Amino acid sequence: MNKYLAKYLLYYPVTLLKGEFVAKYLEFYERFQWKDPTAIAAYQSRALRELVRYAYFNVPLYRTSFDNTGIRPEDVNTLNDLKKLPCLEKEQLRSHHGKLVATPRRMLLSRKTTGGSTGQAVTILKNADALARERAATWRGYRWAGIDVGDPQARFWGVPLRRKTEFAYKVIDFVANRTRLSAFGIDDERMEKYYRRIRRFKPSYFYGYVSIMNEFAKFVENRGYVLPSTVIAIITTSEVLDGPTRGYLEKVFRRRVYDEYGCGEVGSIAHECEQGSMHIMADNLIVEILTDSNGVDGAGEIVVTDLFNFAMPLIRYKLKDYASLSENPCGCSRGLPTLRRIYGRAYDMVIDKNGKKYHPEILMYIFEDFKDRYGTIKQFQVTQKDLTTLEIAIVPDEKYEKGAESIIASAIRDKVSKLFEVIVTYRTEIKREQSGKIRLVKSELHDAAGSQH
Secondary structure (H helix, E strand, O other): OOHHHHHHHHHHHHHHHOOOOHHHHHHHHHHHOOOOHHHHHHHHHHHHHHHHHHHHHHOHHHHHHHHHOOOOHHHOOOHHHHHHOOOEOHHHHHHOHHHHOOOOOOOOEEEEEEOOOOOOOEEEEEEHHHHHHHHHHHHHHHHOOOOOOOOOEEEEEOOOOOHHHHHHHHHHHHHOOEEEEEOOOEOHHHHHHHHHHHHHHOOOEEEEEHHHHHHHHHHHHHHOOOOOOOOOEEEEEOOOOOHHHHHHHHHHHOOEEEEEEEEOOOEEEEEEOOOOOEEEOOOOEEEEEEEOOOOOOOOEEEEEEEOOOOOOOOOOEEEEEEEEEEOOOOOOOOOOOEEEEEEOOOOOOEEOOOOOEEOOHHHHHHHHHHHHHHOOEEEEEEEEEEOOEEEEEEEEOOOOOOOHHHHHHHHHHHHOOOOOEEEEEEOOOOOOOOOOOOOOEEEHHHHHHOOOO
16 A cells, blocks of 8 residues: 555544544654753653642552552652652552553543563553554654654564454554564465565565564575565564574665564553664653662663553553663764663564474463453463473463363464474462563473574
8 A cells, every 4th residue: 555545544544533643743752852861851750740640639549559658649759759659560450450540531542452471461541642642652763764654564463363353453454554474373385475475565664573574584585585675674573682683684684673662551662763772762651670689781670651641550560571771872862761771572482393383472362362251360381392292381360260271272282283282280370580581482492402593
């Protein structure tokens, strides 16, 4: 589809119908990025004061939490005052969902369910103004890569397993002018279809999981293929982009790679600029790094405050991801702060004995679908023991019924591969890795062999 038709006849009109003034905020954010750090901090402080006051008087969980710790809204005036407030855990978001929703509900709302790398599904309500700001910040980040609203996208991503959800995503993809290339069941036959689709679709950029683009790059290299001349950039997300993988993608695709960091609950958190710095979307959120005595290179857990989601405020929300901040100004002259390094989030590919590869996101979809239907799992983790065995560790809740494992095993054999033996075990908790992360899917094959292209 022509990018101007997509931009002005589809994307902007559809978002406007939802009450999202994306174009207005995009123009504002284009100017905002050049402000100096002092002005940006003052802007954040003003927004924070308004958010805290609103949350105290309209959101039950915050009212109770602040009162229990003796905090009044007027105690929070600057960014340094954030430390006075308690952090919000993912488990609280999941178990106290209703108490985090603002009352009364007088705003246009959207609902989003995200699984996250902890395997714990959470549902977020977001008001239209907050969504518009989120989208605007994202598009500004894409512009740093030479991409604009309406440009066609080849999306290396997951495909929902349920037909009803799949249809909705097809509509969304059409409005967004993108073609979705499934991350599931990767082999040469499917990669050939993807390549042919890309040649027909003529995208301006690739977007999606690092691991899938890496697999596609290997296929392109082996076949001696070249990308259409329309492709001008590669944008990676959702998984850690290490140096060797970045170099490999840029060598094979012959395009610059730009990284993105975000999460489903708050959207874009940081985007890579032309100079290679990961700039925080400070016009939308505040990022803190909670370091401890075990932290390396100033690294700690990422805590975010979404400044404009008044439907379901997230104040000092712990992401269970780890990063470090940079104190050095970027050569691009933008005043937006930067992340020095992001740790964690790396997923493992699952491989069957025939060599067919599956992105772990398909397992996330299977468990999300199971939770939607039965709602009886707190957490899960899938470990590939060898080429024929998947071990599923489940932390059940009080409603879980023994025998449900047969449903899970059947879904895995049906949606992933019939070649796997599925062994289900039960635990009281899923242990963290040394990095502090809980890996949703881990492969002992990869752990033994090490990372390689």
